Amino acid sequence: MRLSGIIRDHLDSLLHPSARRDLMTRARHRAFIGPRLLGGLAALASLPLYLAVRGAPQEVEVMVFAWLIAPILVSYYLSRTGQYERAHILSSTALAAVVMAVCLNTGGISSFAAIWLVAVPLDAALSASRRAVAIAVALALGCALGLVMIDAFGALPMSQIPASYSSLFEALGIATATIYASALAFSAESLGRMSRKLLMVEEERYRLLAHNISDVISRHSRNGAIRFISPAAEALLGTPAALLLEHGLFDRVHVADRPAYLTALSEAARSGDERSVEFRVRRDVARDSDHARTPSADFVWIEMRCRPIDATSRSLAGPDVDVVAVMRDVTERKLQEQALEMAHMEAERAGASKSRFLATMSHELRTPLNAIIGFSEMIVREKEMMIDAARRQEYAQLINDSGLHLLSVVNGILDMSKMESGNFEIVPELFAPRESLIGCCNLMVLKARENGIEIATRAPADLPQITGDPRAFKQMILNLLSNAIKFSERGGTVTVSAGVEGSRLLVRVVDSGVGIGAEDLKRIGDPFFQAGKTYQRRHEGTGLGLSIVKSLVAMHGGEMTVQSQIDVGTTVTVALPMVFTPPAEKPSNIATLAPQRAEPQDYQVKKRA
Template identity: 40%
Template sequence: MVGSLAAFVSARSASGIVGLASVAACLAVSVATGWTAPLLVVAAAAPCLSAAVASRMGRSAPAYFISGTGFGILAAASAGSSPLGLLPLLLVLLAAEPADALLSNHRRGFLAASVGSMLAFAAVISAALPTDAAASWAAPILILQVAVQAAVSAKLRSQGATVRRPERSSPIEDTVPIAAIGDLVTWHDAFGDVLRASAASGRLLGAAPRALAGGGLLARVHVSDRPIYLKSLSDAANGVEPVRVEFRVHRDRSDEPDQGHASRTSGAVVWVEMRAHPLRRPGHDQAGAAVLAVTRDVSDQRRHAEELETARLEAERANEIKGRFLATVSHELRTPLNAIIGFSELLSADHPFLLTEERRKEYAHIIRGSGHHLLEIVNTLLDMSKIETGNFNFEPEPFGLRELAASTCDLIQLKADEAGVRIERRLDSGLPEIVADRRACRQILINLISNAVKFTPRGGLVTVSLGMADEEVVIGVADTGIGIPETDLPRLGDPFFQSGDVHRRSHEGTGLGLSVVRGLVGLHRGRMSIESGSGAGTTVTVSLPLEAGDDVLPAKPAVVHTLTRLPVRQPERMSA
């Protein structure tokens, strides 16, 4: 490559722009028939494409192939519309791109340019050569592109002749203890190529300093970060202030020990910070170096920053949960406490003869129900706390899940009858015994079936199913209730979260039912999914392994996978 990657890109960009402008002028004044016009456009644009490939990939061989292909197409098109005496000149121009690669001491580029130009020339020659008026412009366009490219390359080569990697150290190495600096120090020319690198390259990148020379460091920069890397060097070379940038680099795979550094595994991607300083003072550059860059590993710092960000988000989430807890629990406690206090005052009135025996029993029944509701809230909070802190008494044992599901349905049947909701059971009779925590599984079933009955209007249906799939027991609870809006689905299972407007809801509850289910399913290493939609009912599916060992703790709550259900599906379910 001429001088550097930047020199190659500059020369090809100028050549392509001139070529495309010439083609535009050609097509404006000449008539093109057949495939002459697209052929000229593709050939003239080839240098621009090669410049883009070189800039993006940091490799010149593919770029040389593309540029050589464009010259080959133009040479072949010129052969069909030019006199025979011009043929030797066309062959010389055809060899322009391989010759440029040779001058740049780029063997792979020479082979790529030679193959590309010869293949393109042979392909166009073997086809019907264009002979229209537009084709006669091919030779002038080719000559103009080669001339522009040669002129730009020659100018850049003359500028870069003084920035070759020196054999001897410059005064900066005598004044700065480079070997004592743990960070990688590199000198770059005006085009961003590395002229020299310190010995710290082995610790940071697993590569010898000479391996980074030229475009060696660029080749190790992550492909997505190469633009910011090149821009930072360009800004430093053309500015007066240091430039700081963070990007990713690939470590070389080697057999050298990594000294236990977590981010220095062979072949790993390492986050680094580079500070590029412009060199302007005499005696402080290295044989034409324009930029001095100091690069250090910041993987640990970035990991620490990510951990801090995660902790911040967790703290915000905990604060949000606390707010929901206070709002929800205060509402749930106030209602039964008001009932207990009010009816207790009536029973302890000075004129007990004003209350009939039947009314006294009714008030006592209300007080008893309110007390049980308070006890249920406290027990739910205790269960949730035990699950989150890892103190839940998890005792797996073999038992029949079908019998447990049947008894749970019997338990909730009375509540369903009072609400006018029918419970349909589809329990597979051939299920094997499951090794799990019986109390936890019972709580899962109670919470899911109770929720389904609570949010299903009178005359609705709740279906409880039990089956096997992929060596797992699958529990399904489906209802024809009010459903869950799509916007609330992602937050299902969060502690104290309740779908809809909390202040206008017509159902009591703390919003911990699904959260407790998530935690209990997580203890069993199970999976959980919810399919619902506004007005389309809800289906909750829980999959548990056949055997949950004693080593499942500590465990995280199961991830809830959600799927939006369209309202039009509700009639299909009702008719099933």
């Protein structure tokens, strides 16, 4: 190990613990203690030799040796307390006192030692403390003024230096003062070099952090203008950091989020507290287009935490305080929050659908069951109640009608359950849709007449055959007709029409009923959903009719659209492909209509021989 390293290690062991945490502070303490210890120890080591050669020392010589030893005490004080400024003040005081004492005994202001008063403020300059320098200047000027005044009043004692040695002592005073001043200059240069080195090290450290950290660090004025932004902004926003300075970033903030962005910066500068805000920023994205990269843009969510610079308390924060901010991309989190919110809404809708389903089913099942139980009990007690054959026949018919109604409700629930689980069987075959359409209308004529509704059928005689499931087709038409008749007032009309448009068969069912509100129209087809409070109360049902139709249409690769207006009527249009292709041969992208299902299931398809 080099000698300088050994000396540095020993000096570091003498430093106060408070000076070891900062490199610059350690260097200043080391520069203060080292020369003073070495000088004091050298003076003590040379004292015996000087006494052997010189003999008994004079009063002036004792003062000089005392000053040479005083730095050891001052260094000890700094080592024990860590008070760097006070140590410099004590050192300046000791130096000024010794110079004053020597000058008083060697000729006053004209003494060889008077030049040492210049070294007092120079020595204090190394403290980097304005107060220590001011005190040292006051001491030097005070000593010089005191010597002048004492000399003017003739109060100086007789000089202890023989006249023959006066020139020698003057030369010695100038030489030693010059050497001391040179040492101070070298110390100042060394501290300056150390300061620049440490500054470069710190700058390099923070530069590495700014270049490699994924978060963006920026410095803003209170009005949002950027004074500095780290290079990470280029990777985040896809644009050079230089273009984001001043109001470059503000111009990219989404218009709706600009007030929140500026408010956070202003509040941080005004209050002195940390502020957090989330906003959207336009990001440039290069995309390939025709073998060339063209710029595009989208928005990312940014979370910004900002706080004032050098504002350690509210009293320090003012209108001119700059704000430092840390920004990070939180787009993924925002997307997850939106997905969670949508899932929550879906869960709420599913819960509402379940409640509606239970309320509807409790009525739909209880009504026919009450009829079945009531009329069957009456038949059991026919002798007691003296029921004749005609009345018994009527009760039996009512029981049969109620059972059929109950069966249709249960079948609807089962069909909907099969469709949602992907177990509903589609059996494609070639059939004539006109015959199925007319057959369904004939089946519903009786019900329509009971309600005072007229059914009109418009199907051309040359309507071509299609490939599909005829049973499912009839179920679609029957459900549409049943809904149209149920929600039409007495005296209304239900029109069923069919035609070919391109490669699709179009079937329209138009009624003049109560209609559907715009707010409910978008939810038509959801399982167990019944639209509109005003007309929901007047018409019973499970809310499964259009849901089953919509699912069957989707299973055939078709499309169902609904147009309606309150008190005017509703038009339901079903578009089916002329040739149905099973999912096993042609992948289908039609998702199940149940809101709680995330992925579509493949429906089972059977082909007839």
